[in-house]
Amino acid sequence: MLYDLARPLLFSLDAETAHEFSLAALNVAGRVLPAGRPEPAEPVQAMGITFPNRVGLAAGLDKNGEAIDGLARMGFGFIEIGTVTPRGQPGNPRPRLFRLPEVRGIINRMGFNNHGVDALVANVKAARFRGVLGINIGKNFDTPIERAADDYLACLEKVYALASYVTVNISSPNTQNLRQLQGESELDDLLGRLKAAQERLADAHGRYVPLALKIAPDLDDPQIAGIADALRRHRVDAVIATNTTISRDKVQGVRYAEQQGGLSGAPVLEASTAVVGKLAARLGNELPIIAAGGILDGRAARAKLDAGATLVQVYSGLIYRGPALVRECVRATDLPPAAAA
Template sequence: MYPLIRPLLFSFDAESSHEFTMAALHLAGRILPAARPDDSDPVTVMGIAFPNRVGLAAGLDKNGEAIDGLARMGFGFIEIGTITPRPQPGNPRPRMFRLPEVKGIINRMGFNNHGVDALIANVRAAKYRGVLGINIGKNFDTPIERAADDYLLCLDKVYPLASYVAVNISSPNTKDLRQLQGHSELDALLGALKGRQLQLAEQHGRYVPLALKIAPDLEPEQVAAIADALRRHRIDGVIATNTTISRDKVKGVRYAEQQGGLSGAPVFEASTSVVAQLATALAGEIPIIGVGGILDGRQALAKLEAGASLVQLYSGLVYRGPELVSEAIRSTRTFK
């Protein structure tokens, strides 16, 4: 039905359509019975048993309000967030723009969310019992030198409910956030997170993996340095990638001049290149979740062939709808 509904959704601005969709998914999750994922392609990654390799990327359901509705699409795992310690409104609207000519989206949302306590309440209320990733970040007004405090607070709170925790240091829409990808800053943050993770594992009697989410706008030497840091701190996974600040693929396209991160088809090549670079640098020691620009099953498979163990979708869902999930699952099932 999505091809019939899409023209109506596209007649509204991007954020209003997003809000309507989330409300519909929330309602569907409340009134329909719990859904089972498509378990036709089970795989174990980061010590977690995934029913299939195709997941939902963070950003679509920031507050965990529509988990049960999203689960009906068949995802092998769902990642919610990015969440911050305190609620924050994000950047002024308009802050999300479709680029349909190139199947892209630009957003400068700025980690708008209801805060970690609201997310926890939503997760506890959900019927979903599948693999759940929770993506954590820092509040916009927390000084960058105190960023670790925000990440640690979020980690403490979400740890009991998460299958894995994703650490977002790569959004271009929070001032100075990408500085945390620098050598000394990354070492300090990963060291603090790893230490807390081990404490929490002992406290709760279960080990919850950590995955770092990085940007596509990195030079090869930066990717290599991040890979070294991931190994050194024994981080469990890496998510490649977030949105790009490059506009090379969208020059002359309406809204291309808008500030924010560009996702969708224009980021596919850059994000897949980072996956391949990480795969070479990590040599199978740390699994990679490939995300960025997947619009069809072939592209989902290409992420795996580049070195990813799992893939995630977001912007492609705006253009293709739930059909993309089943198509990606069928294609990645052929990967050996």
């Protein structure tokens, strides 16, 4: 109800200004209000982690981990922060965030704007939150693609001890050439180096932190098959499907549709869910799929599980629905697909 009252004001502001205002408000709420609790549901096991419910926050909303405690009050079963890079960077020039309310979509070309991994680490250490925390890592915009693995490894080293799991983001369309890392040889090299580092860090810390790979929805069937095989070959712990899309098929003629960047929200639901289904068919039950993309109601969240996902994440849907979306999605996903059928 509070969000319904606040939404007209937020939508009267520039999209990025509204985002900054909301994040600041969540930061304050997290500092002054009692700690939040996950929406009650049957716990779920994935990646060796117990998730109190199946609904998480996708990366991108809180890139620097500034409002973790405030976000925890929304009832998420897990929270993912980032994408963070080794060095802070401003991202792409503004304006770079656009609402498409007619189709409940968002276009962004933020470009991994963040304060750097050291700032994120400090924020995580200061937070009261002790739930499941994912940390999403990427590369700096000016790091040559052939040296991208160095950036991922640098971030992994610094966040390992604080993360419940670490997500490797190779699928944002807003960092030049980043999606090349989804290619067969590039992905093999990156995953091989990351898994070696994970093994070393697990020994050093006495604790195994799972790795998840986040992929794009703009993949053809041979690419999906190749990625699935690489995930299996390198024993990656989970896959997140999917990031934003560069396709504009679902938003033709809509204001801002011509803007460059990744499209999220309702227009990506169909494509993203299709990728989940194809991954599930290829992977079986070998590793969990975390589904993101186009979840604006409980029915969409349920569809992700029915396609083969174990967990789901929301972000753009929060812009249009507010915190009520979390509870609705938890209720819709509280039973496994077979039990709900």
